[in-house]
Amino acid sequence: MLRLLMVGAGGIGGYYAAKLLDAGHQVVLTARGAHLQAIKENGLKVHYHDRELVHQPEVLDHQQLVASHKPDDFDVIVIALKATATASVLNELGVWLRRGRSPVLSLQNGVDNEPLLAEAVGADRVIGGLAVRIGGHIVSPGVIEAEGVAEIVMGVWPRTNGGSDGLILTVDMLAATFNDAAIPTQISDNIRYELWRKLVINNGVNPLSALTGLDTRSLTHHPEFSKIVYGAMAETVAASKADGVNLTRKDLDEMFELISSFNAIKTSMLVDKEKGRPLELDGIAGAVLRRCEHLGIKAPYTATMNALLLQNA
Incomplete structure (x- = not known):
């Protein structure tokens, strides 16, 4: 036991x-x-x-x-x-x-x-x-x-x-x-690698779901929102290099395919927003933005969604 x-x-x-x-x-x-x-x-x-x-x-x-x-x-x-x-x-x-x-x-x-x-x-x-x-x-x-x-x-x-x-x-x-x-x-x-792969998904769908009120399947199958999901996921892949994880385009495409194949799940960030609870924004989008800043690269999808959610907090 x-x-x-x-x-x-x-x-x-x-x-x-x-x-x-x-x-x-x-x-x-x-x-x-x-x-x-x-x-x-x-x-x-x-x-x-x-x-x-x-x-x-x-x-x-x-x-x-x-x-x-x-x-x-x-x-x-x-x-x-x-x-x-x-x-x-x-x-x-x-x-x-x-x-x-x-x-x-x-x-x-x-x-x-x-x-x-x-x-x-x-x-x-x-x-x-x-x-x-x-x-x-x-x-x-x-x-x-x-x-x-x-x-x-x-x-x-x-x-x-x-x-x-x-x-x-x-x-x-x-x-x-x-x-x-x-x-x-x-x-x-190599659990750090797995944690980063999950962050790729989380940063792709969590902030956008909180902004739009849509579930994961609606986001990944939408003609325009799916591009934002993929873009934020790509920025997370780039950010991983700051931790020496070095995710690749293969990881990006695998994670996008995985979240696209999910059932329609309401993300935890959307639920928190609906219930008026603090968002895990710093641990998801913030983690990506800090590392992109360290690497000297831009993350416009993540930065925009982060700013919008902070404005409405």
């Missing part, structure tokens, strides 16, 4: 927590506000396609977590927060995390979360990860709707070569455990 802490019980974290609870693992969740209270009173409810998963896990806010648990109470600590929350949560939990040796797995958008975690807890404890082909959202306090294949890709950050034997074995164990829990999981020897 896996003992797991899921920091963030939103659409992504809540879904994976429910699948692991379904498989008999022990999962502690963190949440806040009405969502926290609803899970405490009525349990966590996840609607996934034609199934409803209902569990009554232990759920805590961060103060309660620090007071009642040690980091090494858990086999792995999963961060499933919006990228906008990573720095602030590390301010809250950084001292607590450093008291233990449990590995920390990031399941977040963007390419800047793992470096922050490595700085906070040490690179020898960081596992990079990404959730792919999943849409998940809180539809009401305590209730989550999720769709898609809901795969995970994970690996020693920034790549297996150079990682400790212990962390490599942990990644192997986690992948086997997740697969046994009906969470399709793959291991990457």
